[in-house]
Amino acid sequence: MPHAPDAPPPDEDGAAPAPVIPLTVPADGVPPVVTTPEALEETIAAFAAGTGPVAVDAERASGYRYGQRTYLVQLRRAGAGTALIDPISVPDLSGLSEALRGVEWVLHAASQDLPGLAEQGLRPDVVFDTELAARLLGMPRVGLAAVVAEILGLGLAKEHSAVDWSTRPLPADWLLYAALDVEVLVELRGLLGERLHASGKHEWAAQEFEAVRTAPPPPPRVEPWRRTSGLHAIREPRRLAVVRSLWETRDADARRRDISPGRVLPDTAIVAAATELPRTLDALTALRPFSGRGTKRRADQWFAAIDAAMALPDADLPRSRGPGGDGPPPVRAWADRDPAAAARLAAAREVVASLTELHAVPAENLLQPDLLRRLCWTPPRPLTPESVAQSLAAGGARPWQVEVVGGPVGQVLASLD
Numbered sequence: 001m002p003h004a005p006d007a008p009p010p011d012e013d014g015a016a017p018a019p020v021i022p023l024t025v026p027a028d029g030v031p032p033v034v035t036t037p038e039a040l041e042e043t044i045a046a047f048a049a050g051t052g053p054v055a056v057d058a059e060r061a062s063g064y065r066y067g068q069r070t071y072l073v074q075l076r077r078a079g080a081g082t083a084l085i086d087p088i089s090v091p092d093l094s095g096l097s098e099a100l101r102g103v104e105w106v107l108h109a110a111s112q113d114l115p116g117l118a119e120q121g122l123r124p125d126v127v128f129d130t131e132l133a134a135r136l137l138g139m140p141r142v143g144l145a146a147v148v149a150e151i152l153g154l155g156l157a158k159e160h161s162a163v164d165w166s167t168r169p170l171p172a173d174w175l176l177y178a179a180l181d182v183e184v185l186v187e188l189r190g191l192l193g194e195r196l197h198a199s200g201k202h203e204w205a206a207q208e209f210e211a212v213r214t215a216p217p218p219p220p221r222v223e224p225w226r227r228t229s230g231l232h233a234i235r236e237p238r239r240l241a242v243v244r245s246l247w248e249t250r251d252a253d254a255r256r257r258d259i260s261p262g263r264v265l266p267d268t269a270i271v272a273a274a275t276e277l278p279r280t281l282d283a284l285t286a287l288r289p290f291s292g293r294g295t296k297r298r299a300d301q302w303f304a305a306i307d308a309a310m311a312l313p314d315a316d317l318p319r320s321r322g323p324g325g326d327g328p329p330p331v332r333a334w335a336d337r338d339p340a341a342a343a344r345l346a347a348a349r350e351v352v353a354s355l356t357e358l359h360a361v362p363a364e365n366l367l368q369p370d371l372l373r374r375l376c377w378t379p380p381r382p383l384t385p386e387s388v389a390q391s392l393a394a395g396g397a398r399p400w401q402v403e404v405v406g407g408p409v410g411q412v413l414a415s416l417d
Contacts, residue, residue, distance in 0.1 A: 022155040023148070026179045028081045033072075033170065035089040040096070043083045048099035050080035053128065055106045055185035058113040059165040059178060063262065066254050070116035071165040076182040077103075084178055087120045088168075094121030104128055106189045108144045110212050127213040128205075130185065133192040136201050136208065138360030144181070151191050152184055201361075207398040208365075226322045229267040234274050237317035238310070242274040244318055245309035249301060265295065265302065273306055327370065328377035338377070340416070345376040347412045355405060367405045371395045376413070383417040385410030 034043050047054065059072040073085040073093065087093060105124035107113055109131040117123070134142040141147070145156040160177040167174075196202040221227070225247035234240055247270060254261040269289035278284040281303045285296055295302070328334075334342035352372065356363045363369070374395060380387035388410030392402050 020149045020153055020155040022157070023180055023183065024157075026082060026176070026183050030172070030175050030179045031082055031084055033175065034083060034085040037090060040085065040090045040093070043085065044096050044099045046080040047075065047077055047083065047096065050077035052078045053104040053106050053186050053189060054100055055182040055189075056113070056117070056122075056124075057107065057178070057181045057185070058116055060116060061164050061166040061260075063162065063260050064164040065166050065260060066258050068116055069166075070113075070120060072170065072178055073117065073120065073122070074178050074182045076185070078186070082179050082182060084175060088166075092121055097122045097124075101125060106130065106185045108147075108185065110209075111215065114213070114215075115217060124213060127209045128189050128193070129209050129212055130188055130192055132208050132212065132365075133189075133196060133205055135365050136205050136361055137192070137195050137199065138362075147192075148184060148188060151188055154184060156180060156184075204398075204400040207400055211398060222323050223318070228270055230271040234271065235320055237314075237320060239274040239277065240318045240320065241309040241312055241316075242277065242306050243270055245305040246270045246273060246302060249305040253298070253301070265298075269295065269302075273302070277310070278303075278306065279310075328373050331373065334377075341377050344379065344413055344416055345373065347416060348372055348376055348409050351408045351412050352405065355408060359404065367392070367397060367401050368395075371397060372409075375409075379413060379417075383410075383414050385414060388413060 032039075034040050054075055054077040057074040058070045059074075060068050061071055062068065065071075070087050073087055074082065075085070075096075076082040085093065085096075102125050104126040106128045108129070110127050110129040114124075114127075130144070130147060131142050134147045139147060139150065141150075143158075145158050148154050148156045157177065157180070160174050163174060165174075170178075193202070196205045223244075225244045228243055228247055231240075231243060234243055246265070250261050250265045250270070254264045257264070266289060269287070272287050272289045273284065276283075276287060278287065281299060284290050284303050284306070285299050290296065290299060290302065328341075329337060331342075331345065334345065349372070352363050352366060355361075356366055359366065371392065375388065375391055380391045385407050389402050389406035392406050393399070397405070
């Protein structure tokens with residue numbers, strides 16, 4: 001008999017899941033935002049005197065401001081309570097980091113927050129990432145609200161996750177949301193940790209957490225303008241030059257005004273201009289993406305960017321294809337360029353898929369997809385399980401990944417050689 005439309009779906013064993021209790025108010029209330037050096041010193045002293053792990057979260061203004069700057073830092077620790085810190089008012093938080101030396105930091109999706117926290121001087125010695133833990137445990141949904149609901153049976157609202165956190169003063173309901181984000185992280189970490197130990201994956205998790213903590217910043221992108229959404233429809237070099245010119249003009253304007261580039265000029269407008277190649281200012285503003293009041297106000301600078309691209313000599317036009325990296329070509333070209341490599345990749349993917357099912361770990365967490373492609377495109381010589389394991393380790397695979405994947409993938413690749 002089907003369950004009622006408004007009832008939660010039954011579990012696999014047919015039993016209805018436990019109801020989710022909304023988490024609406026922090027246990028200690030919402031603290032005042034730390035905005036002065038004196039308040040920061042009091043916070044540092046309180047957290048230094050606290051006990052156990054510290055829950056940490058950060059809020060950015062993605063989609064509103066230029067870059068990924070942190071606009072609010074939230075922390076919670078037993079004995080210290082919750083702190084909400086405004087890093088715009090007190091940007092140097094290194095004293096807090098020093099007070100937490102040797103303390104485990106609990107974050108959700110740590111790779112998103114750690115770079116911004118480091119800009120404020122916040123650098124952990126030990127990390128526990130609840131999202132990564134959920135992935136290694138094979139949980140179907142790994143967002144914070146979903147993990148809290150499944151593990152703790154609590155409902156965590158996420159309606160303010162995408163607001164403009166650069167707003168000052170921050171509204172009271174946003175601060176309530178921010179405080180709740182760290183309210184149960186330490187408790188969640190404890191239960192996830194128990195599950196990792198019970199499943200034999202605690203060492204896997206420790207290696208993953210350390211890899212996230214020590215990850216270097218990504219290198220600057222070569223020709224970042226090629227990531228313009230919709231660029232695949234533009235092939236002719238002159239039109240690509242228009243995309244590049246508009247993208248670079250937009251980026252400079254967005255950086256100067258501290259506004260998200262997409263709010264200065266959407267990608268759709270850049271692609272439309274490159275497609276139509278308007279040769280007058282009126283023709284540009286006649287294009288729908290350029291007809292808005294804000295876009296029209298800066299129409300002169302957009303037209304100047306187009307005009308500059310149109311005046312470039314052919315030798316200075318960008319190539320149809322982007323600069324090649326040090327990795328293999330797109331997989332779709334393998335069958336024609338190197339059928340043996342295509343066969344290796346297909347076989348290796350089958351092995352990884354079976355290991356994914358066996359260990360209940362997503363394929364991308366079992367082994368980085370790019371590393372698998374590189375291995376299959378340029379395998380080590382001689383091609384043996386041992387050389388494959390060495391190649392994976394040299395490529396950045398964690399020891400647990402080499403142990404789980406190296407042997408089976410090495411055997412199947414050696415059999416094809």
